[in-house]
Amino acid sequence: MDYNLKWFILLCGITFSGAIIRLLLRKRISSRNSVAWLLSVAVILILSANPGWFDRLAGLLGVSYPPSLLFLFSTLVLLVIVLYQSMQISVLNEKLRQLAQHVALLDKERAILRSGESKGIDQDN
Amino acid sequence: MSSQPFLIIIPAFNEEENIGNVLAGLLDVGLAAEILVVNDGSRDRTEEVARRYPVTVITHPVNLGYGAALQTGYKYATEKGYPYILQFDSDGQHNPNDLSRIMYELQKGDADIVMGSRFLEESSGFDTGFVKGAGIRFFRLLIQKLTGTRITDPTSGLRGVSSSVFNFYSIRDRFPADFPDADILIQQLLMKYRVKEVPAHMRQREAGVSMHAGLKPVIYVLQIMLSISIVIISHKLTKKVS
Numbered sequence: 001m002d003y004n005l006k007w008f009i010l011l012c013g014i015t016f017s018g019a020i021i022r023l024l025l026r027k028r029i030s031s032r033n034s035v036a037w038l039l040s041v042a043v044i045l046i047l048s049a050n051p052g053w054f055d056r057l058a059g060l061l062g063v064s065y066p067p068s069l070l071f072l073f074s075t076l077v078l079l080v081i082v083l084y085q086s087m088q089i090s091v092l093n094e095k096l097r098q099l100a101q102h103v104a105l106l107d108k109e110r111a112i113l114r115s116g117e118s119k120g121i122d123q124d125n
Numbered sequence: 126m127s128s129q130p131f132l133i134i135i136p137a138f139n140e141e142e143n144i145g146n147v148l149a150g151l152l153d154v155g156l157a158a159e160i161l162v163v164n165d166g167s168r169d170r171t172e173e174v175a176r177r178y179p180v181t182v183i184t185h186p187v188n189l190g191y192g193a194a195l196q197t198g199y200k201y202a203t204e205k206g207y208p209y210i211l212q213f214d215s216d217g218q219h220n221p222n223d224l225s226r227i228m229y230e231l232q233k234g235d236a237d238i239v240m241g242s243r244f245l246e247e248s249s250g251f252d253t254g255f256v257k258g259a260g261i262r263f264f265r266l267l268i269q270k271l272t273g274t275r276i277t278d279p280t281s282g283l284r285g286v287s288s289s290v291f292n293f294y295s296i297r298d299r300f301p302a303d304f305p306d307a308d309i310l311i312q313q314l315l316m317k318y319r320v321k322e323v324p325a326h327m328r329q330r331e332a333g334v335s336m337h338a339g340l341k342p343v344i345y346v347l348q349i350m351l352s353i354s355i356v357i358i359s360h361k362l363t364k365k366v367s
Contacts, residue, residue: 021355021358024355025359027298031301031355032303035348035351095187098187099186099187101186109306125312
């Protein structure tokens with residue numbers, strides 16, 4: 001692997017993990033969601049620190065240009081994360097639907113209680 | 126303002142088989158405390174069973190997680206002005222007889238958090254299992270290294286908490302939604318809250334599924350380690366600013 005590429009990947013990995021830590025500190029991302037991101041960064045950092053492993057792995061898989069293996073890995077990682085996020089969105093959509101229905105039913109109950117109260121006041125008068 | 130100084134908070138998720146016995150056991154002891162069951166969007170009859178007893182029941186329309194259910198209890202206690210709360214599990218693991226000691230220690234005023242520990246008395250007889258036992262030993266060591274305080278049972282959910290602590294955690298994103306673990310305990314120790322342990326006798330689960338079931342332990346430990354790192358960094362940054 002090219003020496004410059006190695007340092008570039010290392011820089012990207014460090015910047016990215018720094019950004020995730022910053023988001024965690026500002027409570028903009030949960031630790032559960034950030035574990036997957038940090039794990040993928042760790043994998044990239046380990047591979048960039050040991051380019052020999054990468055070349056050997058590329059040889060094993062029959063990839064003639066080792067850096068292209070990086071693209072394959074990053075695509076696979078992104079695919080897994082996007083799938084996980086899609087699952088999360090589906091769960092959240094379902095929860096949001098139930099919450100909206102719950103609020104709508106409570107609103108109806110409140111309206112009935114209010115109209116009962118106002119009728120009571122009218123009768124008192 | 127509350128009529129009793131203590132509120133027992135019981136977060137419950139799909140515990141129809143246990144919640145009745147837990148509430149009956151608590152009411153039998155006759156503690157000077159009110160009871161709040163936070164039904165965390167259970168799909169079974171947990172709410173129906175809990176409503177048969179003279180306790181307050183709050184139901185989340187959807188499942189939000191153990192931490193979120195506990196925080197709902199904190200918000201309720203803050204709103205009603207309770208000076209102390211007691212955290213009690215709905216799965217039948219905790220013994221109601223341990224609560225009077227925790228209440229006594231809290232009212233004495235020399236601790237903000239009183240934790241029930243399975244390991245202060247040799248005779249407790251609680252078998253944690255190999256993996257959980259290793260986890261407890263690891264977190265015990267980590268807490269001691271990071272805060273200098275020895276907590277024998279860091280994963281114990283049986284706790285008494287004073288208002289200075291739960292008022293703080295009742296605010297928005299200060300409390301994790303899924304499961305407050307060693308990270309929150311470390312944060313509390315770093316914030317100089319006074320933590321004390323008293324002996325407690327816990328039973329194995331009576332029925333149903335544990336909230337730890339199905340969690341992949343490796344991801345869980347990684348997540349907790351990450352949360353602990355964030356707690357430490359936040360603490361160092363706050364110290365630097367102040």
